[in-house]
Amino acid sequence: MTITEVLQFVDRIVEKQTGEHLDDLHKTVIQGLWQGKTYNQIADESGYDKNYVGDVSRKLFKILSEQLNEDINKYNFCWTLERVINSQFVGLVNTKINWCPFHPQPDANPPINQEEKTTKKTRYQDLTLAPKITHFYDRTPQLQTLSHWITTQNPRLISILGLSGIGKTTLVKQFIDSNLQQFDLIIWKSIKLSPSLDNIITDIFTLINYEPIQTENKLTQLLNLLRQQRCLIILDDVQELFTSGQFAGQYKTETKNYKTFLSKITELEHQSTVILISQEQCQEMTCLDEELYPVKCLELPGLDDTEILKALGLKDEESWSKLIELYEGNPAYLKDIANLIKIIFFGKADEFVREETLHLTEDMKFRFNELFERLTPVEQQILLELSKFNQPTSREELRQSLSLSSTDLINGLLSLNQRYLLKKIEGEEILFNLSPIFREYVINYGYLASIML
Missing domain, CATH: 1.10.10.10 (Winged helix-like DNA-binding domain superfamily/Winged helix DNA-binding domain)
Incomplete structure (x- = not known):
C-alpha cells in the first residue's frame, strides 16, 4: 500500500469524527510515522516544535483509537492500521496494506496447509513478572532496532545492557506489548526471583500443558520446543547469575547450567529468541562476533528528552536540560530528583540547579x-x-x-x-x-x- 492510500484511509476516519480533512502537518506526521521517524526527525523536516508535533500525533491517535476501537499509539501505529484494514475495512482502499517499516514482508501466497496451521496454533504467554508500563519515554531508535532485529534477522540471543534504572526492562516490555502476535510462546522470568533454570523450564512446559517433562533431559526438551515453535524467552536481572566479588560475567557455581544453555542457544538451529536484560555482559556475548553468530547487543544510553521531566510536573523548563545532563538521562535518577524538587523546592527546577549541588537520593545510594x-x-x-x-x-x-x-x-x-x-x-x-x-x-x-x- 502506498503512503497516499494510507493518508486517504486516515483522512476518512478523521473526517468522520471531526468533519474536517487532514491538514499539511497531519499528512507530514502520518508519513513520518509510517516511515518509522521520531518526533524529532518529523519536527526538523516540518519546521515545527517537537512537542507540538507530539501533541498533533496524540490527537490523531485518540481519534483513530475511538473510531477503530483500538488503543493506537506511535509504537503500534503501523501494525494496528495494517491489521485493522486487512481484517475489518477491506474495500475502503484499493489494495491490502503492506507491512510497515522495520517489519518483514509476509508471504503473499502461503500454502494452504500453512494457513491452517497458523489459524489453529495456540499462543501461550506468561508475563506475570513483567512490569506494567505507565510511561514510555522516547526510545524510538532503540525500539526500532530491537524490532528490526527480531522481525527480520531472527537473532537467537539478544542482550539489553546498561545501568540500573536506565530503562532496559521497560524497553523490552514495550516491544512485547506491540508484538504479541509474532510469537507462539512468550515467557518472562526474573533471575532475582527465580534463579533456577530447571524451574524455569518446568514452568514453560507447565504453561503449554505439554507432555510430561522428563527430569533427566529438560534442556534437550526445551531446545526441541524452540525449534518447533517460535518462542520469546525474556530473562531479567541476568547479573544475578554472576558472582559478586569477581570480575564481571563469572557464573556462580549453582548457575553454570545457564552457560551451557546460552551456548546451545547460539550454536543450534531454531526459530526462537532469548533476550537477556542485565547490568553486566555475559561471556557468551563478549566472545562472539555479531557478524558470525546470531547474537545482538543493545546498550542503552541515557535519555536526552525533556518529556520525562514535563510528565513529572517540574517547572522552569529552561533548567531541564541541565538536570538531564547532571543525572545522565537516567529515568530512575530523574524521577527521584524530580520528586525531591517537588517536595523541597516546590517543583522549581531552576532553584535546585542554582544550588550547584549534585544531590544523591537514598534510592540512588x-x-x-x-x-x-x-x-x-x-x-x-x-x-x-x-x-x-x-x-x-x-x-x-x-x-x-x-x-x-x-x-x-x-x-x-x-x-x-x-x-x-x-x-x-x-x-x-x-x-x-x-x-x-x-x-x-x-x-x-x-x-x-x-x-x-
Whole structure:
C-alpha cells in the first residue's frame, strides 16, 4: 500500500469524527510515522516544535483509537492500521496494506496447509513478572532496532545492557506489548526471583500443558520446543547469575547450567529468541562476533528528552536540560530528583540547579551500593583512584598511581567497562573517566563501602 492510500484511509476516519480533512502537518506526521521517524526527525523536516508535533500525533491517535476501537499509539501505529484494514475495512482502499517499516514482508501466497496451521496454533504467554508500563519515554531508535532485529534477522540471543534504572526492562516490555502476535510462546522470568533454570523450564512446559517433562533431559526438551515453535524467552536481572566479588560475567557455581544453555542457544538451529536484560555482559556475548553468530547487543544510553521531566510536573523548563545532563538521562535518577524538587523546592527546577549541588537520593545510594558491593577489590581501587582525578585519565597514569600489576589493571578496567561504570574517551590514547553522579558517590561513600565488605 502506498503512503497516499494510507493518508486517504486516515483522512476518512478523521473526517468522520471531526468533519474536517487532514491538514499539511497531519499528512507530514502520518508519513513520518509510517516511515518509522521520531518526533524529532518529523519536527526538523516540518519546521515545527517537537512537542507540538507530539501533541498533533496524540490527537490523531485518540481519534483513530475511538473510531477503530483500538488503543493506537506511535509504537503500534503501523501494525494496528495494517491489521485493522486487512481484517475489518477491506474495500475502503484499493489494495491490502503492506507491512510497515522495520517489519518483514509476509508471504503473499502461503500454502494452504500453512494457513491452517497458523489459524489453529495456540499462543501461550506468561508475563506475570513483567512490569506494567505507565510511561514510555522516547526510545524510538532503540525500539526500532530491537524490532528490526527480531522481525527480520531472527537473532537467537539478544542482550539489553546498561545501568540500573536506565530503562532496559521497560524497553523490552514495550516491544512485547506491540508484538504479541509474532510469537507462539512468550515467557518472562526474573533471575532475582527465580534463579533456577530447571524451574524455569518446568514452568514453560507447565504453561503449554505439554507432555510430561522428563527430569533427566529438560534442556534437550526445551531446545526441541524452540525449534518447533517460535518462542520469546525474556530473562531479567541476568547479573544475578554472576558472582559478586569477581570480575564481571563469572557464573556462580549453582548457575553454570545457564552457560551451557546460552551456548546451545547460539550454536543450534531454531526459530526462537532469548533476550537477556542485565547490568553486566555475559561471556557468551563478549566472545562472539555479531557478524558470525546470531547474537545482538543493545546498550542503552541515557535519555536526552525533556518529556520525562514535563510528565513529572517540574517547572522552569529552561533548567531541564541541565538536570538531564547532571543525572545522565537516567529515568530512575530523574524521577527521584524530580520528586525531591517537588517536595523541597516546590517543583522549581531552576532553584535546585542554582544550588550547584549534585544531590544523591537514598534510592540512588542504594543502587550504587548494590553495584559497588559486586566489585572486586581491584575494581574498587581503580574507581577510588579515578575519583581523585578531575579530568579523564589514561591507563598509564592509573598504573603509576596504583599498586597493581599490569594484568590486574587491564582486567579491572575491562570488568568495569562490562558493568557500564566507566566512560571511555577515544583519541590518540584511550582515557577513562567516571560520570559526575557516580564520581560523587565514590568520593563520598565508596571508601566506606569498600571497608565494610
